[in-house]
Amino acid sequence: MKIGVMGHGPIVEKCLDAISKVSGSQAIAIYNRPVSAKEGEAIAKKFHLEKCYTDFEKFLKDDTIDTVYIALPNSLHYDYALKILNAGKNAIVEKPFTSTVKETEHLVQIAKEKRKFLFEAITTCHLPNMKALKEHMKEIGELSVVQTNFSQYSSRYDAFKNGETPNIFNPEFSGGALMDINVYNIHFIVGLFGEPESVSYFPKKAENGIDTSGIAILQYPNFACSAVAAKDSESKGFAYVQGKDGTLKINSHVSRCEELIITIGQTSKTINLQESDNHLVYEFESFTKVVNEQDYDTCYKWLEHTRSVMKVLEKARKFAGILFPADQQ
Amino acid sequence: MKIGVMGHGPIVEKCLDAISKVSGSQAIAIYNRPVSAKEGEAIAKKFHLEKCYTDFEKFLKDDTIDTVYIALPNSLHYDYALKILNAGKNAIVEKPFTSTVKETEHLVQIAKEKRKFLFEAITTCHLPNMKALKEHMKEIGELSVVQTNFSQYSSRYDAFKNGETPNIFNPEFSGGALMDINVYNIHFIVGLFGEPESVSYFPKKAENGIDTSGIAILQYPNFACSAVAAKDSESKGFAYVQGKDGTLKINSHVSRCEELIITIGQTSKTINLQESDNHLVYEFESFTKVVNEQDYDTCYKWLEHTRSVMKVLEKARKFAGILFPADQQ
Incomplete structure (x- = not known):
């Protein structure tokens, strides 16, 4: 390539x-x-x-x-x-x-x-630890609740609070916490469970209508997932999948999936299949393989996933009344 | 007394x-x-x-x-x-x-x-660490997102899965995860921020209509809180309050508030004002003081809080279509 x-x-x-x-x-x-x-x-x-x-x-x-x-x-x-x-x-x-x-x-x-x-250049789906989590999903039994949190204080939030409007906090540029950062949590959830039955979004909105943080709820037939993201506050990121027999935990933002902890009953084990300090390596390895092998099927399968994520983002935005110029096209 | x-x-x-x-x-x-x-x-x-x-x-x-x-x-x-x-x-x-x-x-x-x-015999509101959290709230600046999780696998869930209907999973007895366990998270949130503007609830429901787990969303004018509780899965409980300048974290179920961690920028400190190994001691100390001092004002103030919590529980149930015989009275 x-x-x-x-x-x-x-x-x-x-x-x-x-x-x-x-x-x-x-x-x-x-x-x-x-x-x-x-x-x-x-x-x-x-x-x-x-x-x-x-x-x-x-x-x-x-x-x-x-x-x-x-x-x-x-x-x-x-x-x-x-x-x-x-x-x-x-x-x-x-x-x-x-x-x-x-x-x-x-x-x-x-x-x-x-x-x-x-x-789509998105780290989550291509990370080895994310793939491992998917493989271990069955071990935790019937699903109960899923929670994710990706909150990173934006270097541009202070300027925004001071009256400027950086692109990332501008509806004209399709900005906001949902699009910029919750998109990772949603890729994570949709990657595990596919398209949800329904989507709700409860944002903190600034005066110009953009979301600086918020909680998205993705409902599946028999469990619900919450996707929390903030650009107006900081947190230790995590993803927590609770099942009848145990839990799967990612101990970092899902953009990196730095470590997977599997707990069944009283026993925990930690898995880390990622060696690179640059977590973008894995997506570029994936893209390169697909292009060099002319593997259109895989590319189009990934695009179906991207489309599902886009549907969630659009439903969430519309639930919360966040509109972009592109919605008028 | x-x-x-x-x-x-x-x-x-x-x-x-x-x-x-x-x-x-x-x-x-x-x-x-x-x-x-x-x-x-x-x-x-x-x-x-x-x-x-x-x-x-x-x-x-x-x-x-x-x-x-x-x-x-x-x-x-x-x-x-x-x-x-x-x-x-x-x-x-x-x-x-x-x-x-x-x-x-x-x-x-x-x-x-x-x-x-x-x-109301509820631990959360009477715990010294909860009071400390309230006092430190201003330090974290403008609020962004609040998350709580109280998930405790019920000793009666296996029986329920096997066809029995213990009271706690029976709508006839006003059971379910919301009433039994999410009530703590809701006491925590309402105790900090008062009555929310709106309430939504996304439960996992069993065939008899009862919620075995679920995510409640409490919306305030400029931020949202998620209250997660499960009786069908286990987790390490927590409460996480994110503000513009820092975070407050309870590192246990909010029924115990075992430890409060305050993080402002890169600096964290841990507070623990609770010495008793029985966290019910604090509520009985409160009740005893109020009764022995004939302090009706405090008692009625607490009842106002209980009423606010009951309003949240009822709104959440009705949002999710969970009805009890008492709703017909």
Whole structure:
């Protein structure tokens, strides 16, 4: 996979570090708008990228790039992914995949028509410890309650409280705690149990209508899950799955699933199958394998999962009256 | 306070042990139905109680008893509390206080008319660590999310799964996880923040309609709380209050509040103001002080809190379609 990246946030550097650790994958170019040229150049230099673009049309026409990684504000994911697929390249889109289910469905349709690969860049589903948890699910017996918490005080929350509106707290940019951070918990829950029967969302809302934290409830036929996320407060993250015969616990945010603790009766054991200090390595290993083996079935199966997650996010938003410009499209 | 107790479950023994540790309070009698005479006699012997009744009318007419502690199935709390108040005695009623708000309001009215003391026997509100948490609330800044979990696998759940219907899993007896165990979380939350704006409840229901576990959501004007409780699975209990500047954590079920951890930024400190190994001691100290000082104001203030909790329980039940015979009264 020959990758061109779009964007210049911390996630771009983390991603380039991950790509450098995955064999069969190589980052060769970066694109940023002229206003962010310096940031792009600095990243290109740090990660020894061959090319540094500020002209999107030229970036798009670079035939040495087969796959584009899109790390732009949430509201731009759809437009750029569409342009990239239409230009005949594969697209890797940062979470949250798009603003709406409709946008997701359209991108999937185009990817299939063009026979291109399309991925959501989300750590959770590709982590070995998450897969281990899935395999041990049966041991805890009939499910009772599931709780997750991913709360990370945003570096931009103080500015927001002081009257600025960073993208991540802006409905115009499809921001908010649900889209930005609860999306991990929802990937975790939907990854384990599929699409829920119903979704409710109880957010803390700022004056501009955006959610800075909140509790989402995903109901399944015989149990309920709570997904808590906050960008306005900090916590030790966790995921807790309670069954009749025992519990499964992730002792960190589910974006990392650092450690899995299985407790049956009085006995606990800890599993950790992850060696890398960069938890993005696992998703890029997955993408690289799928692309290099031309495994469209797996790619489209993952997109079905992404669509289920998008449906939960959209139901949660609508339950709580959080609307984006993309909802009017 | 000269106390007569009704019932013979484990909570009665725990309560008698607590009373024996509180100065100004003394248990002198026990009442049980003739069918449970042996259990009553064994407890009377163990705790050196002067009298052991199986005739309720005689028990009621015993003038040496001024206060009756009612540890009967939930659905019987109201009827017996009413009889006891009408007989001119104070009543201490095990949680959940009654089956409905209407029953609570009627008992409160009668207690006031008769100028008697009426208490809900609930540990949470009277624990020193809970009071400490309340005092430290301001330090964590603007509230974001609150989570509690109290899950204790019921010794009667296996029998229930095998087709029996113990009182605690029987709607006829006002049973279920919400009434029996989530009531602690709700006392905790209402104790901190008062009555919520709205209440939702997402239970796991058995075939007879009773909730064996569930997630209650209490919404306040600018934040939400989740109260998780299960009798069909086990967990390490906790309460987690997240604010803009820090977190408050109870590292046990809120019925005990064993330890309070305050984290502001990178700094944590642990507080434990509770020395007794019997956490029921604190509520009986409170009741004894109020009765011996004839402090009706405090008693009625606590009853207002109990009424708020009952309103939450009733709203939660109705949200989830859990109905008791008492709802028809």
